[in-house]
Amino acid sequence: MKWQKRLWRPEPSFRLLGKLLQINWFYVLLICVLAGVGYLALYSAGGGAARPFARPQMVRFAFGLVMMIVVALTSPRLLRLLSIPVYLAAITLLTLVLRMGHVGKGAERWINLAGIQFQPSEFAKIALVLALASWFHRIDIRRMGNPLRLVAPALLTLLPVVLVLKEPNLGTAVIIGVIGASMFFAAGMRLWQILILVAPIPFLGKFVYAHLHDYQKARIDTFLHPEHDPLGAGYNIIQSKIALGSGGMWGEGYLRGTQGQLNFLPEKQTDFIFTMIGEEWGYVGAISVIGLLSLLVIGGMLMALRSRNQFGRLLALGISVDFFLYCAVNLSMVMGVIPVGGVPLPLISYGGSAMLTMMFGFGLLLSAWVHRNEPDRVERASGR
Template identity: 80%
Template sequence: MRFQKRLWRAEPSFRLLSKLLRINWLYVLLICALAAVGYVALYSAGGGSARPFAAPMALRFGFGLIMMAVVALISPRVLKLASVPIYLGAVALLVLVLRIGHVGKGAERWIVLGGLQFQPSETAKIALVLALAAWFSRVDPAKLGNPLRLAVPALLVLIPVVLVLKEPNLGTAVIIGVLGATLFFVAGMRLWQIAVLVAPVPFLGSFVYAHLHDYQKARIDTFMHPEHDPLGAGYNIIQSKIALGSGGMWGEGYLHGTQGQLNFLPEKQTDFIFTMIGEEWGYVGAIAVMILLGLMITGGMMIAMMSRNQFGRLLALGISVDLFLYCAVNLSMVMGVIPVGGVPLPLISYGGSAMLTMMFGFGLLLSTWVHRNERDGDEAAPTP
């Protein structure tokens, strides 16, 4: 009898240990490898010093690892219940940033509280994924043909998009919209409904352009003709292309990139960190980083496919798509494929909000893996 009581008391500890062992440690290793690349790149961006970029990012990553492990142990049942307050909190922060936000480069995107500065729009993306995954997991996919069933999730997407546009932050607003549309499609939205939603987009182009801020119009004009203002609006992208081209196959050598080390390259620690990698490590180094990012995205998709519950599938897919959009927008931006939009490269660019938000998202992804055998009804699936 005493042994049974001791076993009952120890059971929570055994379950906690069991969950820790079930964490996908290979995926954690990929995360650490990417963060190591970020540390090396930021050390170079700091002129061969851990300050002011590399050391703070290492501390944030250490905190993020602990947070990620804690979130990975949380049951999807709890995450589903917490999705509504998390979403409402993220929306409240977006409203707050419009009132007391810190202005930087013509936009109110940051909140400063207690000496800490963070960007609520980053939090909004993860909150939206949680909210949509929770909503669609409770709705029969066969009933999504009814437009009324899509009214609530459409509103969930529209609210953060509008609030982020008002900051203004066009790049993040577009990412939030694409993220929401992807989850709509995966959840079972009909093709004709998607066609109806997408059809007006090309015709809204001129209207949206007319209501953009001057600096946003300048980014689009610069994207089309960067050579028209090489020392002004076109300076960033021209310097980025020069740096990438000068790296060649093997690069100019670590800490020896001319554009980066001589400060010709703007925002080299944030938006254009990949350009520094390409300049110093060349084509080979740039491809290696892209492969690492691709493995992380693919790993997230595989976790989504292996989940036996709809909430976990949508949650893991949403986090993976968010990671993909981060990478696609940043890499396309520094290569001059799309206009510069101020989107960081995950775990590599300097920035606390993006780092901690992404680590929280990875925790959600790992939680899906740990609890992948649970059904939507919260009962454990039979072990194969």
Template identity: 80%
Template sequence: MFSRLWQVNWVFVLLVCALAGVGYIALYSAGGGSARAFAQPQLLRFGFGLPMMIGVALISPRLLRLLSVPIYLGAIALLVLVLKMGHVGKGAERWINLGGFQFQPSEFAKIALVLALATWFQRVSRRKLGNPLQLLIPAALTLLPVVLILKEPNLGTAVIVGVIGASLIFAAGMRWWQIILLVAPIPFMGHFVYDHLHDYQKARIDTFLHPEHDPLGAGYNILQSKIALGSGGMWGEGYLHGSQGQLNFLPEKQTDFIFTMIGEEWGYAGGLTVIILLSLVTLAGMLMSLRCRSRFGRLLALGISMDFFLYCAVNLSMVMGAIPVGGVPLPLISYGGSAMLTMMFGFGLLLSTWVHRDDPDTPRNSQGSGYS
């Protein structure tokens, strides 16, 4: 096992550490120049997550496939548990208390779904996927956590889970005509979905369209975010000198709107640097996916990379006012234990596909030879 340690993609590990470093610097500022509030706890979590990530990277794909079913079932059980005895925060039940640690099962459910779908498609050939009945099980595997997460309610994460599942189904060999059949009803479901949203979710959509109608209420967050980003200019107002952030006009500056604080203090140059770093992590994950010989490894790496990309895209779009505010953190930068540790576990799975990239699917799936 230790011989595999040298095969870890250490460039990727350095990129992850760089992201965590950006998070520490930003959270130190969010704490008003003190590490105790946000930066220090986040650093301790990363200190635990880093060796966990390396340890997971050494696990063989065969063992991961064996563990995929119990991991998925465990994630579903946690999602059910959070509905029964979850901790209520900001109008939603999304957390459960595990030994004094607030854990958000929906974060873990994304990784569990990727593992389950990668394992399923490793056993099914592309030729068989031409039969729509073969898509019933992966569709059910995807819809079950989506429905449970919607009931919390957590619309943002539910959408991300659904997109991850759809992406893996497409990458596994879904036919174009099947995609058209699935996508065609979506434009006609908009009014139905809107009517069944919670009041606060409807308010977020209305605020997104017209934030100026309630500048001190529902539209406050996004308007302050735009003001802070705009005030940063090219080079920013200076570290620890952002007016909106340091004077506490910027809401949730340590979580959802951490990128806004970076843009205010470091300007366009700092924001662009963070976006480039996030893009490099995503690109590295995609490239590792392409290098895997096994179908399981390719889909697993793709799913983890897609999860990271979607969280980055949604958070950045949200704070810039391009989409409604949805409570989605910026991976490894925003403050939060569940999101960070789950992402580190996912990165460990991603690194495992790289460490074992030359290992074919075992047993060799002759029916899957058409996948390339």
């Protein structure tokens, strides 16, 4: 009977079980496999020992995995309510970094929270995705042609970009800007508006370079001519290329990489972790890791396309773009395609901030998938 069906509501335990079954467990498996690759690489980076890198990283991953499942089960309505408080928290942390941040490698990027070092710029990327997805969810796509509708989300994007630039952290600031631009485009921004925003960029190169810090200019100069200072500024990228080349097709063998095990390879547990993988596992191993990373990006994009509501689409897209940029920048950096920028390889490089914020982001992406059939606000209003 129809009236009985309307009166009956499933028990919370049944709803929770239904949501758990809706989670894309194949995607979760891919995340776990990549974390396992990270454990093996960090075990090797630690000289064949679980400490000081591999074991702490797995503890963070275990915590992040639980957090990811909890976030995946959270309703989009609650996430939309929390979007602005989360964004404001990220902006507050970025402001605190400029006042009391920990200095490392020429920049203030870390802040101590309850004795734990945290990098707010990583959290700011996820907070921006959540805030923009919530904002554009409230706007009818037919009104996106009105430039006034774009002022508020533009300010939401520019504020963290400016604060991260002041640390200074040029690489992360650019990634935040690209994430924001991609969400503008996905939300229905007109092509002529995008062209107006992008047109001045080529003419700003000389101005931006003139205002860079000395260490940032050195990175660019080293990228163009690493051989001019092979034992100084050019040392990192030269050693990275040597390690990648020495891996050959099948690699030198696990725990047998000469550049990594003899400590010629700098920052092998963070920025250059992929170089160690290429040296020990060779071309086949490196391509396999890139394939796994690509599957996560493609899977996230497909989940975004399957969402019936604007909030879920933009949320999944923003997290996927963030993950893609992480991977693209790190891989390009260690191969010498772009200047070294201190961007880790997600799920593999050692680091708590990047790991936990990325797992939180994956939770948001999976939440968009679990609640993909929830109709959009515009659809409900029109009765569709």
